[in-house]
Amino acid sequence: MALTRKTLAYLTTAYAFIFLALLFRASWLTVFVLPIAVLIFASSKLPKLEPFPIAVTRRIHPIRSMGDEDVEVTLTVTNRSPHMIEALQLEDNLPHEVKVKSGTNRLMLSLPPGEVAGFSYKLSSPKRGTHELGPTLIVFTDNLQLRSVISRLSNVEQFLVLPKIETLGTIDLKGRRVGPWPGLVPSRRMGIGTEFFEISPYVPGDDLRRLNWKASARTGQLVTNEFEGEQVVDILVVLDCSEDVMSDLFDYDALEFQVEFAASLCSQLIMQGNRVGLSIYGAVRTWVDLAFGKRQLLKILDSLAVVKPGAATLPIKYVVESVIASILPARSVVLLISPMMADVVPEMIENITMKGYTTICFTPSTGTSLRGLNDSSRIARRIFAAERKLRINKVRQLARVIEVSPTIAIRPSLRMRNGWKAA
Amino acid sequence: MESSLGNLRLRWNLLRAIAAAIAIATFTLTLMTIPVAIWILWVLGLIIGIAVSTIALVKCDATWCRITLLAQSVLFAIALLSAISRGGPAEELPILLLAFVMILGTEQLLSLTCNYGAQFSLSNSASIMSFNIPTLQRSLDRLYRRLAWVGVILGAGYLLSVAIASMGSFLSPVAPALSDISVYVLVTSISLAILIVLREE
Numbered sequence: 001m002a003l004t005r006k007t008l009a010y011l012t013t014a015y016a017f018i019f020l021a022l023l024f025r026a027s028w029l030t031v032f033v034l035p036i037a038v039l040i041f042a043s044s045k046l047p048k049l050e051p052f053p054i055a056v057t058r059r060i061h062p063i064r065s066m067g068d069e070d071v072e073v074t075l076t077v078t079n080r081s082p083h084m085i086e087a088l089q090l091e092d093n094l095p096h097e098v099k100v101k102s103g104t105n106r107l108m109l110s111l112p113p114g115e116v117a118g119f120s121y122k123l124s125s126p127k128r129g130t131h132e133l134g135p136t137l138i139v140f141t142d143n144l145q146l147r148s149v150i151s152r153l154s155n156v157e158q159f160l161v162l163p164k165i166e167t168l169g170t171i172d173l174k175g176r177r178v179g180p181w182p183g184l185v186p187s188r189r190m191g192i193g194t195e196f197f198e199i200s201p202y203v204p205g206d207d208l209r210r211l212n213w214k215a216s217a218r219t220g221q222l223v224t225n226e227f228e229g230e231q232v233v234d235i236l237v238v239l240d241c242s243e244d245v246m247s248d249l250f251d252y253d254a255l256e257f258q259v260e261f262a263a264s265l266c267s268q269l270i271m272q273g274n275r276v277g278l279s280i281y282g283a284v285r286t287w288v289d290l291a292f293g294k295r296q297l298l299k300i301l302d303s304l305a306v307v308k309p310g311a312a313t314l315p316i317k318y319v320v321e322s323v324i325a326s327i328l329p330a331r332s333v334v335l336l337i338s339p340m341m342a343d344v345v346p347e348m349i350e351n352i353t354m355k356g357y358t359t360i361c362f363t364p365s366t367g368t369s370l371r372g373l374n375d376s377s378r379i380a381r382r383i384f385a386a387e388r389k390l391r392i393n394k395v396r397q398l399a400r401v402i403e404v405s406p407t408i409a410i411r412p413s414l415r416m417r418n419g420w421k422a423a
Numbered sequence: 424m425e426s427s428l429g430n431l432r433l434r435w436n437l438l439r440a441i442a443a444a445i446a447i448a449t450f451t452l453t454l455m456t457i458p459v460a461i462w463i464l465w466v467l468g469l470i471i472g473i474a475v476s477t478i479a480l481v482k483c484d485a486t487w488c489r490i491t492l493l494a495q496s497v498l499f500a501i502a503l504l505s506a507i508s509r510g511g512p513a514e515e516l517p518i519l520l521l522a523f524v525m526i527l528g529t530e531q532l533l534s535l536t537c538n539y540g541a542q543f544s545l546s547n548s549a550s551i552m553s554f555n556i557p558t559l560q561r562s563l564d565r566l567y568r569r570l571a572w573v574g575v576i577l578g579a580g581y582l583l584s585v586a587i588a589s590m591g592s593f594l595s596p597v598a599p600a601l602s603d604i605s606v607y608v609l610v611t612s613i614s615l616a617i618l619i620v621l622r623e624e
Contacts, residue, residue: 006534024507028516031588035524037613038580086565089538104541109558110565117558119542143572145534 007043007146010036043146052081054088054111054151056136060159064298067128067164067260070101074120075136079111086110089139092121095131099124126161128259128305133157162301163256163263171268173233173333174358192227199223232274234290234332237262237300238320241282241309244341249384251367255309257406258337258364263304265335265362270297278303279323283310287323317348324352331356336399338363341384346394359399363392364406427556434563435543438570439480442532446476449495449525456502456512456519468498479533483540488533495526517585524581531573539566 014036021029055078065071075092079085092105103121111117134156140149199215202222210224239262245255262278269276270293277290278300284307288299312319324334334352338345340363353359366385373381395401450472454465471494479487499522506512512519542559 006530020503020507026507026511028511028588029503029507031516031520031584032523033613034584034587035520035527035577035580038583039527039576042576087569107542108539108562108566110561111558115558117555119555119558143569144531144576 002148002150004141004146004148007040010040010146039144040146043142043144052079052083052085052088052140054078054085054138054153055080056090056138056153056155058092058133058136058155058157060133060157063159064302065126065159065161067162068125070125071123071159071161072120073105073123073133074118076116076118077109077111078116079113082113084110084112085140087141087143089141091137091139093134093137094123095133098126098131126159128161128163128256130158130160130306133159160302160305162305163259165267165301166260166264168264168268171265171272173235173269173272173274195227196225198226200226232272232292234275234277234329235269236277236279236290236324236328236332236334237266237269238279238323238334238336238338239281239304239307240316240336240338240342240345241280241307242312242316242339242342243310245309245339247339247341247384249341249366249381249388250339250364252364252406254339254364255307257404258339259304259307261362261364261404262337263301265337266300266304267297270294270300276300277327279320280304280307281312281316281319283308283312285312285314285319287327289327315344316342317344317351320348321351324355324357328357331358333358333360335359336361340388340391340395343391346391346398349395349398353398361395361399361401362404363401365403427560431543431556431559431563434567438563438566439483439536442529442536443476443480445525445532446480446491446495446529447473449522449529450476450498452518452525453495453498453502453522456506456515456522457498458505461501461505464498464501468494472498480536483537483543485537488537491533492526492530495529499523499526516588520584520588521581524577524584527580528573528577531577532570535566535569539563 014033017029017032021027057076059074059076061072061074062069073092075090077088077090088109088111090107090109094100094105101122101124103119105121107119109117134153136153136155138151138153140151141147199212200223202211202216202224206224210226212223212225215223239258241255241258245258247254266276266278273292275290275292276296277288279287280303286303288296288303291299320336328334334357336349336359338361340361349359349361366388392401392403450468454468454472457464457468459465472491475487475491475494478484479491502519502522506515506519539562542562
């Protein structure tokens with residue numbers, strides 16, 4: 001059992017009175033010690049405190065949040081002792097970056113034996129990443145809060161906040177190589193699709209609805225319409241989260257923007273039936289193999305949820321090129337999301353395009369405001385911006401570059417650019 | 424459900440109103456022991472006292488509770504120093520003692536209100552509904568009982584202190600030296616006893 005800070009403050013006050021009484025030779029000052037003494041004596045006569053067996057279970061909903069979504073935490077407390085617990089203070093430890101929106105993570109309870117009490121609180125849409133809840137701190141105090149017994153449960157749990165996904169709408173993507181599965185990407189071959197490809201002589205068994213009557217009348221033999229097959233493509237989204245993404249050139253959180261953009265892009269491409277993979281370069285270097293479906297999307301989002309900026313031990317050029325070579329079939333599509341701040345980026349894109357991959361680069365646009373900067377900072381910023389522009393121009397000669405900005409919704413920003421179609 | 428929730432809110436708000444009244448009464452009582460000549464302190468003390476006590480209990484916020492206690496302690500220290508400078512509080516000792524006991528009581532009241540505030544002072548009913556109403560009712564009953572306990576103990580402490588102080592004043596005409604020594608001896612013994620009790624724990 002430990003004395004609380006309050007007890008120590010009371011004792012200090014009591015001895016301060018005795019000291020003052022001696023200092024000023026004023027015996028009446030010592031009378032003020034008596035109320036404090038009575039409080040401390042009364043507290044010692046109260047029943048002794050024991051750390052009663054308490055069971056606390058926590059339920060987090062959703063355990064995997066899709067971003068911009070409140071997280072509800074429900075705690076159930078059970079008194080497993082045969083005694084009544086008069087005053088029990090319970091506090092569920094929260095990480096500092098998480099804020100309680102409603103309810104409370106701290107409460108005082110009185111629990112009869114075997115009683116179960118439940119309470120819940122809502123966390124205000126936590127930021128992307130993994131968050132730890134707990135441990136729950138249980139404090140048993142006496143009536144006067146002068147003595148306490150503190151016990152800490154080992155009930156630490158995690159929940160994951162995935163990056164926010166914006167609906168991008170149908171992405172008209174063309175690849176040099178398409179997969180055998182039906183999808184939405186024109187294959188430049190006859191097949192099942194909606195775009196007219198050519199006419200061919202009628203063969204018994206052909207669908208009569210495909211007969212081109214005008215052409216048949218002109219040529220004197222039955223001909224049918226053939227359509228361009230629409231299939232899927234293999235796409236690797238490469239996310240460059242090297243420490244350059246934290247540059248002052250960006251007036252906003254470029255890292256979060258890049259991560260959300262990558263999530264939106266992957267989600268849309270997977271929904272269109274494509275085989276999508278992900279390679280992340282940052283403090284945590286990881287990749288997700290190409291695959292289809294919602295499970296793949298969850299895998300990708302899980303990887304994006306823990307992205308942190310920073311330099312990996314290996315250079316980006318080596319990492320990206322080796323990942324592409326090992327997991328991406330030749331002539332597939334590479335979508336690079338990068339702040340384009342490293343000199344090595346144009347060279348890396350050149351190598352990728354030379355190997356026959358279709359490359360499209362997305363880069364966050366920089367701010368133009370120079371307010372609040374001194375002269376030297378302004379000059380430095382202008383030099384950095386000019387160097388970046390040169391780099392982007394160099395990349396433009398090799399691949400399509402699209403500048404994206406958080407101030408403009410991604411969907412119209414992509415639609416405004418023909419380049420997105422003409423890959 | 425609605426009625427029990429309303430009842431709960433009513434009892435909680437009543438408790439806060441009582442706490443605010445006690446805090447303001449403590450400020451007033453402490454100011455009564457300060458010479459009227461320092462009238463600016465009177466006005467300032469009362470305004471600040473009412474403001475901080477109200478904010479502390481409306482918000483149920485630990486920082487505001489500390490500010491309230493700090494303001495009370497500063498005023499009490501001024502009262503004490505002015506009494507020392509006058510050579511003793513004379514007839515004002517019981518009031519000064521009552522002010523001190525009330526500061527202790529306010530401290531207990533504010534800290535308990537802050538501890539329980541998180542679960543009762545929720546701005547909307549939806550939040551309070553996230554708890555079991557019977558659990559909250561039991562907690563509130565318990566809070567009332569605790570405060571009653573504190574009241575009884577502090578009341579007993581006050582009466583005891585006043586009795587001992589009067590005993591000193593009874594003794595002083597007969598044996599002035601003995602009255603001083605008796606209080607010193609008593610208090611020093613109590614202080615030692617406190618240390619022994621704490622050590623035993």
